[in-house]
Amino acid sequence: MDLNYSAEELAFRDQIRAWLDANLPDDLRRKVADYERLSKEDLARWHRILARAGWVAPAWPREWGGTGWSVAQRYIFEEECGYVGAPPLIPFGPTMCAAVLLRFGTEAQKKRFLPRIYNGDDFWCQGYSEPGSGSDLASLKTRAVRREDHYVVNGQKTWTTLAHYADWIFCLVRTDPNVEKRQEGISFLLIDMKTPGISVRPLILMDGEHEVNEVFFDDVKVPVENLVHEEGKGWTVAKYLLGHERLTTGRIGASKRELARLKEIASKQMKDGRPLMEEARFRDKVSRVEVELTALEITNLRFLDQLRSGRVPGAEVSMLKIRGTEIQQTLTELMMQAVGPLAQPFRPLGGAGDFDEFAAGLAPRYCNFRKTTIYAGSNEIQRNIISKAILGL
Amino acid sequence: MNFDYNEEQQLLADSVRRFIRKDYDFESRRKIVASAEGWSEKIWGTFAEMGLLGLPLSPDYGGFGGGAVDLMSVMELFGEALVVEPYLATVGLGAQFVARAGTAAQKKRILPRVVEGKLKMAFAQTEKDARYNLAHVAATARKAGGGWQLDGGKCAVIGAPIAEMLVVSARSADTGGISLFLVEREAKGMALKPYRTVDELRAADISLKGVTVGADALLGKEGAALALIEEVVDYATALLCAEAVGAIKYANDATLEYMKTRKQFGVPIGMFQALQHRMVDMVISYEQAKSMACLACTKADAASDARERARSISAAKIKIADACRHVSQESVQLHGAMGMTEELKVSHSFRRLTMIAQQFGDADHHLERFAKA
Numbered sequence: 001m002d003l004n005y006s007a008e009e010l011a012f013r014d015q016i017r018a019w020l021d022a023n024l025p026d027d028l029r030r031k032v033a034d035y036e037r038l039s040k041e042d043l044a045r046w047h048r049i050l051a052r053a054g055w056v057a058p059a060w061p062r063e064w065g066g067t068g069w070s071v072a073q074r075y076i077f078e079e080e081c082g083y084v085g086a087p088p089l090i091p092f093g094p095t096m097c098a099a100v101l102l103r104f105g106t107e108a109q110k111k112r113f114l115p116r117i118y119n120g121d122d123f124w125c126q127g128y129s130e131p132g133s134g135s136d137l138a139s140l141k142t143r144a145v146r147r148e149d150h151y152v153v154n155g156q157k158t159w160t161t162l163a164h165y166a167d168w169i170f171c172l173v174r175t176d177p178n179v180e181k182r183q184e185g186i187s188f189l190l191i192d193m194k195t196p197g198i199s200v201r202p203l204i205l206m207d208g209e210h211e212v213n214e215v216f217f218d219d220v221k222v223p224v225e226n227l228v229h230e231e232g233k234g235w236t237v238a239k240y241l242l243g244h245e246r247l248t249t250g251r252i253g254a255s256k257r258e259l260a261r262l263k264e265i266a267s268k269q270m271k272d273g274r275p276l277m278e279e280a281r282f283r284d285k286v287s288r289v290e291v292e293l294t295a296l297e298i299t300n301l302r303f304l305d306q307l308r309s310g311r312v313p314g315a316e317v318s319m320l321k322i323r324g325t326e327i328q329q330t331l332t333e334l335m336m337q338a339v340g341p342l343a344q345p346f347r348p349l350g351g352a353g354d355f356d357e358f359a360a361g362l363a364p365r366y367c368n369f370r371k372t373t374i375y376a377g378s379n380e381i382q383r384n385i386i387s388k389a390i391l392g393l
Numbered sequence: 394m395n396f397d398y399n400e401e402q403q404l405l406a407d408s409v410r411r412f413i414r415k416d417y418d419f420e421s422r423r424k425i426v427a428s429a430e431g432w433s434e435k436i437w438g439t440f441a442e443m444g445l446l447g448l449p450l451s452p453d454y455g456g457f458g459g460g461a462v463d464l465m466s467v468m469e470l471f472g473e474a475l476v477v478e479p480y481l482a483t484v485g486l487g488a489q490f491v492a493r494a495g496t497a498a499q500k501k502r503i504l505p506r507v508v509e510g511k512l513k514m515a516f517a518q519t520e521k522d523a524r525y526n527l528a529h530v531a532a533t534a535r536k537a538g539g540g541w542q543l544d545g546g547k548c549a550v551i552g553a554p555i556a557e558m559l560v561v562s563a564r565s566a567d568t569g570g571i572s573l574f575l576v577e578r579e580a581k582g583m584a585l586k587p588y589r590t591v592d593e594l595r596a597a598d599i600s601l602k603g604v605t606v607g608a609d610a611l612l613g614k615e616g617a618a619l620a621l622i623e624e625v626v627d628y629a630t631a632l633l634c635a636e637a638v639g640a641i642k643y644a645n646d647a648t649l650e651y652m653k654t655r656k657q658f659g660v661p662i663g664m665f666q667a668l669q670h671r672m673v674d675m676v677i678s679y680e681q682a683k684s685m686a687c688l689a690c691t692k693a694d695a696a697s698d699a700r701e702r703a704r705s706i707s708a709a710k711i712k713i714a715d716a717c718r719h720v721s722q723e724s725v726q727l728h729g730a731m732g733m734t735e736e737l738k739v740s741h742s743f744r745r746l747t748m749i750a751q752q753f754g755d756a757d758h759h760l761e762r763f764a765k766a
């Protein structure tokens with residue numbers, strides 16, 4: 001048994017580190033480090049830098065721009081990006097929509113969409129959830145009716161992340177309401193956000209930020225060539241995408257960075273004249289989350305090793321999601337606790353505030369991170385998956 | 394043994410409940426929070442009319458001479474409604490200092506105005522790097538002229554932008570001990586940087602630069618205020634525990650209701666046993682929080698000594714902080730994405746509970762105090 005990366009993998013990691021060091025612009029690095037909201041342009045800029053390096057989509061086949069890296073290399077790359085604090089590559093296009101197109105798309109669809117996704121010309125969002133359909137996605141009602149060469153879409157999606165940035169949305173829609181198994185009447189459609197009849201309304205989360213939206217469809221005409229896979233086979237597509245979930249769900253790299261940040265904060269905060277980090281009660285909590293993170297990292301590497309020897313990851317990904325998000329939440333909570341009373345300020349009134357803005361951002365961030373155990377399949381649903389798929393309960 | 398409210402307390406609770414139903418539903422609160430002032434003068438006037446502002450103050454000044462236990466139901470109901478007016482800052486802190494340590498003249502000058510709703514107060518104590526340590530006071534008080542000169546900085550002073558008068562702690566240059574001073578908010582040399590808190594209260598950081606106050610501004614004995622500060626903060630902590638119980642009740646009621654109405658997979662999500670047990674644990678947290686609030690308030694009124702009071706109230710705050718975290722987090726999680734939205738009251742009780750967990754010291758602070766007291 002050997003828990004370490006091979007010499008080649010380590011060399012690869014060093015190469016990625018050096019590249020990130022040289023290519024991640026300082027202002028973006030600072031914004032991420034200060035937990036500032038990234039604009040569409042910030043995200044696009046980083047996307048273009050990766051595109052120039054040829055690293056937008058390591059997992060794609062080489063002919064479409066993939067790097068041909070091993071699973072371990074891909075994992076290393078993503079974790080290093082997280083660790084250094086690079087802006088996230090928003091997954092809806094490069095990871096999700098692309099995976100679907102590569103598996104189920106026609107040649108024409110691939111040619112039309114993949115290069116634009118790669119270059120960051122199109123920003124994508126994900127239209128799955130509806131007001132009545134969250135965990136129970138197959139109950140979705142947004143209706144698409146075939147009329148000659150197009151579908152007419154009516155209905156509503158919700159919680160759509162960054163729909164207000166998006167050029168395109170991939171949607172699950174109901175094409176046949178009269179099927180016995182409701183999974184069978186669902187189709188996967190690609191919809192241009194500029195199509196008449198689409199309106200986007202912001203939903204403000206409790207940190208006061210606009211990141212999710214409601215998307216309304218009112219007689220929206222979608223050309224039939226935007227159907228992916230066969231009509232009525234949308235559920236197969238959605239399930240493929242779920243199974244395609246990556247082994248980086250645990251976000252080890254990003255959490256390592258946050259852990260370092262937590263230690264830094266706790267070293268600067270004073271308690272009874274000494275750094276908080278020297279107080280056993282608080283330090284134990286920091287140590288505990290570090291141990292949790294170590295356990296998750298090694299578990300992650302074990303799964304990776306299994307994947308390398310050809311085993312398809314299944315419900316393991318659910319475990320990574322559960323523990324990974326719990327760790328992320330613990331880190332945000334400990335940061336907020338570390339600054340104590342300085343976490344109270346939210347918005348200055350009349351003129352600039354005098355308060356420590358970084359400290360003041362920690363409570364809203366804690367609030368925002370409650371989402372991680374809800375989205376991308378809530379942690380309850382992940383537990384259901386494990387109990388069914390692994391335990392056979 | 395008797396855990397029930399007496400008849401008077403019942404009647405008071407009923408009238409507060411009626412008032413909240415009528416004038417302080419979530420929509421009304423939303424408007425108050427969005428207003429420039431962040432509190433409602435009309436509501437404050439109603440507090441005065443209902444006698445809530447004089448509830449714990451002596452009848453000599455127009456009050457009712459009630460104890461923390463008498464305020465419990467009020468605080469619970471305020472917690473449930475997420476009331477943002479500076480009731481705790483005024484009645485639980487500011488006026489308490491005057492009532493407990495003021496001279497007859499100071500009481501006469503201040504307390505009737507509090508009772509009538511004409512004076513709101515706040516306690517300017519916390520400083521940068523003080524965390525929750527009440528003895529950490531670096532602001533200074535020097536004798537000057539016939540009175541005092543105050544210098545230093547305070548932060549996270551809840552209610553300060555709304556208050557007309559602050560109780561400011563400062564370290565006496567002569568004795569080295571901590572003293573308390575009554576300072577008008579408009580006093581020269583005192584500058585407020587106001588802000589909204591995460592849970593939508595108004596607060597401020599304050600700088601004091603050569604603020605001069607008269608001899609009659611000193612509250613209590615010079616250099617000997619620490620024990621009084623401990624006592625009053627314990628009292629306010631007990632009230633805060635009761636407020637937390639109300640906010641927890643709201644979060645639980647809302648979540649239970651949601652579990653019965655939100656359908657997924659063809660059934661109310663409350664049918665899922667995994668969630669049923671979670672809800673049960675939330676209810677257990679509520680019951681224990683309530684018990685500890687009873688302990689805190691009774692000991693705030695009648696502890697045999699300061700040690701017993703400190704231990705009981707710290708014990709209560711530990712359980713309350715745990716319950717605040719547990720219930721707030723679960724209430725959002727069980728609401729799914731809905732729980733994350735600004736629009737839903739449950740995201741507001743989440744924030745209030747998050748802040749209460751830390752206010753006057755988080756669980757760690759009180760664990761240490763509990764063991765040391």
Ligand SMILES: Cc1cc2nc3c(=O)[nH]c(=O)nc-3n(C[C@H](O)[C@H](O)[C@H](O)COP(=O)(O)OP(=O)(O)OC[C@H]3O[C@@H](n4cnc5c(N)ncnc54)[C@H](O)[C@@H]3O)c2cc1C
Nearest residue numbers: 126128129134135159160161371375378380726727729730
């Ligand atoms: C910030 C954020 C961003 C999002 N972005 C997107 C996006 O871009 N696109 C998109 O399509 N969706 C998005 N979502 C929606 C997300 O996928 C849903 O919130 C999620 O599927 C849960 O659905 P729900 O919120 O309706 O909760 P519900 O399904 O109503 O669940 C409520 C509670 O019940 C639990 N529950 C439900 N069923 C069961 C069960 N069988 N057993 C045990 N517990 C159960 C849940 O875990 C949850 O705790 C986003 C959500 C958030 C918060």
